[in-house]
Amino acid sequence: xxxxxxxxxxxxxxxxxxxxxxxxxxxxxxxxxxxxxxxxxxxxxxxxxxxxxxxxxxxxxxxxxxxxxxxxxxxxxxxxxxxxxxxxxxxxxxxxxxxxxxxxxxxxxxxxxxxxxxxxxxxxxxxxxxxxxxxxxxxxxxxxxxxxxxxxxxxxxxxxxxxxxxxxxxxxxxxxxxxxxxxxxxxxxxxxxxxxxxxxxxxxxxxxxxxxxxxxxxxxxxxxxxxxxxxxxxxxxxxxxxxxxxxxxxxxxxxxxxxxxxxxxxxxxxxxxxxxxxxxxxxxxxxxxxxxxxxxxxxxxxxxxxxxxxxxxxxxxxxxxxxxxxxxxxxxxxxxxxxxxxxxxxxxxxxxxxxxxxxxxxxxxxxxxxxxxxxxxxxxxxxxxxxxxxxxxxxxxxxxxxxxxxxxxxxxxxxxxxxxxxxxxxxxxxxxxxxxxxxxxxxxxxxxxxxxxxxxxxxxxxxxxxxxxxxxxxxxxxxxxxxxxxxxxxxx
Numbered sequence: 001x002x003x004x005x006x007x008x009x010x011x012x013x014x015x016x017x018x019x020x021x022x023x024x025x026x027x028x029x030x031x032x033x034x035x036x037x038x039x040x041x042x043x044x045x046x047x048x049x050x051x052x053x054x055x056x057x058x059x060x061x062x063x064x065x066x067x068x069x070x071x072x073x074x075x076x077x078x079x080x081x082x083x084x085x086x087x088x089x090x091x092x093x094x095x096x097x098x099x100x101x102x103x104x105x106x107x108x109x110x111x112x113x114x115x116x117x118x119x120x121x122x123x124x125x126x127x128x129x130x131x132x133x134x135x136x137x138x139x140x141x142x143x144x145x146x147x148x149x150x151x152x153x154x155x156x157x158x159x160x161x162x163x164x165x166x167x168x169x170x171x172x173x174x175x176x177x178x179x180x181x182x183x184x185x186x187x188x189x190x191x192x193x194x195x196x197x198x199x200x201x202x203x204x205x206x207x208x209x210x211x212x213x214x215x216x217x218x219x220x221x222x223x224x225x226x227x228x229x230x231x232x233x234x235x236x237x238x239x240x241x242x243x244x245x246x247x248x249x250x251x252x253x254x255x256x257x258x259x260x261x262x263x264x265x266x267x268x269x270x271x272x273x274x275x276x277x278x279x280x281x282x283x284x285x286x287x288x289x290x291x292x293x294x295x296x297x298x299x300x301x302x303x304x305x306x307x308x309x310x311x312x313x314x315x316x317x318x319x320x321x322x323x324x325x326x327x328x329x330x331x332x333x334x335x336x337x338x339x340x341x342x343x344x345x346x347x348x349x350x351x352x353x354x355x356x357x358x359x360x361x362x363x364x365x366x367x368x369x370x371x372x373x374x375x376x377x378x379x380x381x382x383x384x385x386x387x388x389x390x391x392x393x394x395x396x397x398x399x400x401x402x403x404x405x406x407x408x409x410x411x412x413x414x415x416x417x418x419x420x421x422x423x424x425x426x427x428x429x430x431x432x433x434x435x436x437x438x439x440x441x442x443x444x445x446x447x448x449x450x451x452x453x454x455x456x457x458x459x460x461x462x463x464x465x466x467x468x469x470x471x472x473x474x475x476x477x478x479x480x481x482x483x484x485x486x487x488x489x490x491x492x
Contacts, residue, residue: 002153003490004278004460009033011488012266012276014253014291017045018474019464020282021236022073022481024245027280029076030489034245035274036237037266039252044233045282046436046466047474053314053417055364057371058228060436062355063325065216066475067223070232073478077243084235086226088360093222095323097406098187099331099349103321106191108221121185132182132192135169136215142166143212148470151483152448166209175210176203190329192218194351197377198473200305200440202337210441216475224324224360229474253283256291261459278460280484285439285451285467286432294457302451304380304433305440305472306340307423311374311396317414318359318370321407326354328406340377344384346395350402352376369416374399381423381434388422396420438466446471453480454487462487 011027013020016038024034042048050059064087071081081087091112092105104120107113110133118126146162170178179193193203195213225231241247251272256279257265266274281288285302289295330336330349339345355373358364364371376399379386400412423434432438439445450471453463464484466472471480485491 001151004488007277008488009277011278012274013280015282016043018047019477019481022478023280023464023484024240025073026076026482026485028243036247037251038249041249043237044230047229047233049230061229064223064229069475069478079239087223090222090324094325094327096327098329125183125185128182136211139211140215155448171209173208175206175208178208278488280462282464284430303440305435305437306377307380307435309376309378310421312419313372313415314417315370315414319408322356324360328352340379344379381427388424392420392422438472453484
């Protein structure tokens with residue numbers, strides 16, 4: 001594995017998102033001095049928070065899986081996650097509602113889920129689920145160390161026994177068709193393949209290797225940190241500071257001072273100079289490349305994942321069909337993916353993720369009020385040129401009507417406050433193509449073909465975050481921080 005050469009005593013990490021904080025903790029554990037610069041007033045990045053009606057709620061990621069990866073970062077400095085964050089395993093992880101009026105709960109316990117599938121779909125699919133669970137678990141076992149948790153310097157590193165095993169179990173097929181070999185019920189097929197959207201692709205075209213995402217969701221378990229997912233970022237920042245890191249909020253990197261092929265300091269928007277022996281850029285890829293003054297050549301143009309229209313709402317009501325996480329599927333599944341990934345249209349038959357954290361954590365408001373986040377996948381700004389200033393309010397109102405038609409009677413009238421986030425808002429925040437899901441996980445943007453975290457032409461700069469290795473989602477970005485630190489420390 002290639003590493004940063006020369007002195008690496010003092011590292012400046014740009015960005016206090018989960019990847020940057022993970023990197024900082026691993027660097028601190030290896031004896032480095034660390035300074036973290038964050039442009040916002042609080043940590044978290046895509047796992048940040050916002051105030052709504054005076055109540056703090058998650059502004060980004062709401063689904064936490066694989067908390068042991070966060071625990072690993074805390075352990076690097078002799079701390080424990082449980083000392084600062086109270087985690088609750090959600091059961092069900094999701095409850096899914098379908099266009100025919102049926103519902104299926106997603107339990108991560110194998111016996112419970114098998115019984116739920118037997119109830120909803122019969123004995124044949126229950127047996128198929130047992131086989132699917134074993135396959136997804138094997139996918140994760142094979143991929144965890146050599147593919148997800150590895151730094152790549154060359155595609156030739158793929159030539160290992162695990163590659164043969166991944167091929168043998170169908171990892172290079174397509175996820176949707178692979179799931180269909182186990183399950184006959186179309187509803188179940190959706191439940192175990194919709195996660196491909198997190199990778200930026202329809203299930204029918206996503207590599208079957210990305211079955212590791214439904215593994216994390218439906219087997220490893222979905223967790224809720226008391227206070228919200230942003231509490232994880234706050235705890236990581238506090239732990240890093242207690243371990244000796246300097247963290248500067250409201251401080252963004254303006255440019256990098258270089259001598260020859262090395263970055264010698266980060267110049268901030270405040271006018272300050274932060275000297276460094278190495279720098280980690282846990283920013284959006286375009287921002288990192290702008291700071292470096294260098295963009296690696298790629299044989300094909302970067303393809304970005306679809307975006308999302310998000311409604312954050314404060315309501316005076318709760319509805320019994322709603323769990324902490326509720327999936328509301330439309331009828332026309334393939335049409336939905338075609339609209340948001342190819343033709344650049346808003347969903348004509350929306351499939352939605354509704355999160356109601358106050359169901360689990362009523363102290364978020366403390367007065368009986370309910371917080372909701374409604375996520376509707378939509379085209380990114382490159383796929384569709386939508387005037388969101390004009391369309392956004394109307395589309396938000398339409399989604400409120402959809403929720404009312406699907407059982408949340410009076411939803412729109414119950415809202416005391418609402419905030420809409422559109423692809424234009426993501427773009428204004430510096431996210432490429434107006435998507436919070438970064439670069440899509442096509443084959444050409446996966447593993448050693450994804451933008452590398454060690455930058456050619458700059459001897460002591462490393463990238464971290466969802467745009468680089470291994471990819472998008474809370475577990476991958478936590479791993480990304482660890483991999484970036486390893487480029488500096490020489491560890492795994």
